[in-house]
Amino acid sequence: MTAKFQRIFGDRKPVIGMVHIGALPGSPLHDPAIDLVAAARADLMALQDAGFDAVMFGNENDRPYEFQVDVASTATMAALIGALKSDISVPFGVNVLWDPMSSVALGAATGAAFVREIFTGTYASDMGVWSPDAGKAMRYRDRLGRQDMAMLYNVSAEFAHSLDQRPLPDRARSAVFSSIPDAVLVSGQITGEAAALSDLEAVKAVLPNTPVMANTGVKHDTVADVLGIADGCIVGSSLKVDGDTWNAIDPDRAQDFMAQARKARA
Numbered sequence: 001m002t003a004k005f006q007r008i009f010g011d012r013k014p015v016i017g018m019v020h021i022g023a024l025p026g027s028p029l030h031d032p033a034i035d036l037v038a039a040a041r042a043d044l045m046a047l048q049d050a051g052f053d054a055v056m057f058g059n060e061n062d063r064p065y066e067f068q069v070d071v072a073s074t075a076t077m078a079a080l081i082g083a084l085k086s087d088i089s090v091p092f093g094v095n096v097l098w099d100p101m102s103s104v105a106l107g108a109a110t111g112a113a114f115v116r117e118i119f120t121g122t123y124a125s126d127m128g129v130w131s132p133d134a135g136k137a138m139r140y141r142d143r144l145g146r147q148d149m150a151m152l153y154n155v156s157a158e159f160a161h162s163l164d165q166r167p168l169p170d171r172a173r174s175a176v177f178s179s180i181p182d183a184v185l186v187s188g189q190i191t192g193e194a195a196a197l198s199d200l201e202a203v204k205a206v207l208p209n210t211p212v213m214a215n216t217g218v219k220h221d222t223v224a225d226v227l228g229i230a231d232g233c234i235v236g237s238s239l240k241v242d243g244d245t246w247n248a249i250d251p252d253r254a255q256d257f258m259a260q261a262r263k264a265r266a
Helices: 003-009 036-050 071-087 100-110 134-143 168-179 197-206 223-227 251-265
Strands: 015-020 054-058 092-095 114-117 123-125 128-130 150-154 160-162 183-186 212-214 233-235
Touching: 003 150, 015 036, 015 251, 036 054, 036 071, 036 251, 054 071, 054 114, 071 092, 071 100, 092 100, 100 114, 100 134, 134 150, 134 168, 168 183, 168 197, 183 197, 197 212, 197 223, 212 233, 223 233, 223 251
Parallel strands: 015 054, 015 233, 054 092, 092 114, 114 150, 150 183, 183 212
Antiparallel strands: 123 128, 123 160
């Protein structure tokens, strides 16, 4: 395990719950009538009450997605997290889709323990050609004085196809060598769709000393299988009312999910 990952999560396989913030001002789906802070607080408390190891704040509702988000989006997320800081009792992370620099800036500003993004690779995506710069993002983190903030690299981007024709395990192993992530994440095709267990197995096989986590689509009936392979998981959609990504978190579904996860880790 990497030092930062172990410092944040210890020796357990962490289960990280998503707080999907409502569409932010300036986003086409923004609704001024929605109290973004109150909605995020309700989801946060449901996750913490269920015993999740960590939470992550993300702007999944800001569709159509952008590679360089409006400054107002990052600022609003920072203000929202600031309003919730006294309620947060577990380690938290951030993700400003799909903008590594804004994600790092938000994490640094709010005191996040970790940040998730697509930091490496080149993709053809719904948003156009996607070519992030891990070196620039990590140096930015360090310039902001947050060398302690862990960086979780998603190596199989949603809504995209890798233009790098190397197999996923080779790309993951290469990213660890070239770009020193604190953990590697494996995803499905879109938010809420599962990463193939075969992909998780293949990536973990070549990265025995690097945390490998399932990033999307983990469900109540699959979490045991996932945690039998991966070093942790990130979950959002499965916890929502009716399992719908865009709904609020259902406290009962969150409680049941963590009950299944605890059995798997026992």
